[in-house]
Amino acid sequence: MAARWYVTVPTALVAALALLLTGCGDGGGGGTPRSPGGTTSPAPPSPPGGDETVEDDIDAAVRATDGFWSAHWTELFTGGYRSPQVSGAYDGAAPDVPLCGDEPLPDDNAVYCPAGDYVAWDLDLMRQGHRMGDAWVYLVIAHEWGHAIQSRLNEELVSLAGELQADCLAGAALFGAARDGTLRIEEGDTRELAQALAALADATPWTDTTDHGDASERIASFSRGAESGVRACLPDVVR
Ligand SMILES: [Zn+2]
Secondary structure (H helix, E strand, O other): OEEOOOOOOOHHHHHHHHHHHHHHHOOOOOOOOOOOHHHOOOOOOOOOOOOOOHHHHHHHHHHHHHHHHHHHHHHHOOOOOOOOEEEEEEOOOOOOOOEEOOEEOOOOOEEEEOOOOEEEEEHHHHHHHHHHOOHHHHHHHHHHHHHHHHHHOOHHHOOOOHHHHHHHHHHHHHHHHHHHOOEEOOHHHHHHHHHHHHHOOEOOOOOOOOOOOEHHHHHHHHHHHHHHOHHHHOOHHHO
16 A cells, blocks of 8 residues: 555455455355455555555554544544544563553554553564555554544444454545545555455454454455445444
């Protein structure tokens, strides 16, 4: 992905993501993190121009995600938009790891911390994911931002499946930013996004509020937001 250069996201790309997702859901592979894209798309393994550093991509992901929510909040919700703080990178293995409330931030993970209203990520998690493709960084940041958005919503707008809703909000923000022209989504990104969601998924389907959902659930939820926008991420009763 790249920020602020190109104007449109071809709808064919959204369709390509949907194709990937459909394929992933019917494999019956027990949530194995394997993209079925090889059978449906000749997408290149890495996008052209993908030589940005992880820090560059983090900055671009923050700008694109915050820019989307800032631009669209008032179309969607009452009140004004407040950006969460960006605490940014931490070293989850260090003895002086920052706290969220009384809890140290988790190693090799990323968080939205309600107590401080900030988003943060272990730099190792970002570096490792970035080697698989830059879309990882965008997904993680937009997902944690999704939790910040949830914290700003009335209770009835927040899904019990909060992690899947955060994926949906991430899809809505990233593809919404692409439609706004603040983010360019390249062909290889759709596959990378599916692979990242699968790699970060639970092995079992969603059953309670702390679950992230299995690979097909995470991909389907992200895709719903990407295709249909923020309102499609809200619980049925309020849509
Ligand atoms: Zn989450």
